[in-house]
Amino acid sequence: MLPRADTLAETLLDLGVGHEDINDLVRMGRRVIDDPELRQFLEASVGQLTRGLGEIRGGVDLPDLDWPTGPLQRCFPVYVFVATLPHTRAHHRALGVPDDISRRTLADLGRQLAVHRRRYGVPGLLDRRWLTLHFGGELYQLGRLQFQRARHGERTGWALAAAGLDTVPGTPCLNLHVPDCLGPLTPGACDRSLALAGEFFARHHPDEKYRAALCHSWLLDPQLAEYLPADSHIVRFQQRFQVAREDPEPADTDPVQFVFGNGDLPVETLPRRTALERAVGDHLRGGGHWYTGHGWFAL
Secondary structure (H helix, E strand, O other), X not given: OOOOHHHHHHHHHHOOOOHHHHHHHHHHHHHHHHOHHHHHHHHHHHHHHHOOOOOOOOOOOOOOOOOOOHHHHHHHHHHHHXXXXXXXXXXXXXXXXXXXXXXXHHOHHHHHHHHHHXXXXXXXXXXXXXXXXXXXXXEEEEOOEEEEEEEOOHHHHHHHHHOOOOOOOOOEEEEEEOOOOOOOOOXXXXXXXXXXXXXXXXXXXXXXXXXXXXXEEHHHOHHHHHOOOOOOHHHHXXXXXXXEEOOOOEOOHHHHHHHHOOOOOXXXXXXXXXXXXXXXXXXXXXXXXXXXXXXXXXX
């Protein structure tokens, strides 16, 4: 189910994996291929991910590998995604998804490995469920933004219905995500992504009528506007949305994770090099909290 060692490296490069991780992943890949128990576990994991491929599932919980080797535990989901790759690409081709969109979408594997290495200095994945959205046919990278095929929950479905949209819980919607490592979040880049999404989903998922885009992110915490200039990219991004609901539970580690690369950094050590770094750190040092914002706009 895995490519041979010589072609595994090429596949990993196609998935955006950094050169510093290639040798370790190829070496451990040989072990996965040669060990019958690991091969069986890989097959079961791939089967779990590919069953229902293309359906809106909200991601898939991959089984835990009960294996004593730390590096292999951290990296085993990489082999699940590599083995799933032919199924995902075939699904994309069947829908007519352009090859460049398929490639950029699945290259998020490399970005997630880079995030883990930046935080811990070794290869691994922080959130394997997140990548099951990509390889399961639920999420696409379209320009600067990512768009996840989803359905309204109880709270958002009725909240948007009260605002005048033709929605109920279970109505299709697009969850909007802002990946890092892709340059500034400019209004022009967001406009282009939204235009691409309108064309893409009308063509490749015509049976799913998306009436709204939703975003659930620390980027929508209105407190950011108290610290950042009115013309900052984040504030202008916030202005696209109406509030769907408020979240009373603090989510302080989210902005620390995305701004500084490690959500466990002590607050007192956070740098103050940029306006955003100063906003996140100073707010926490002053005893404040950050919250996940929940916003929407009509499509």
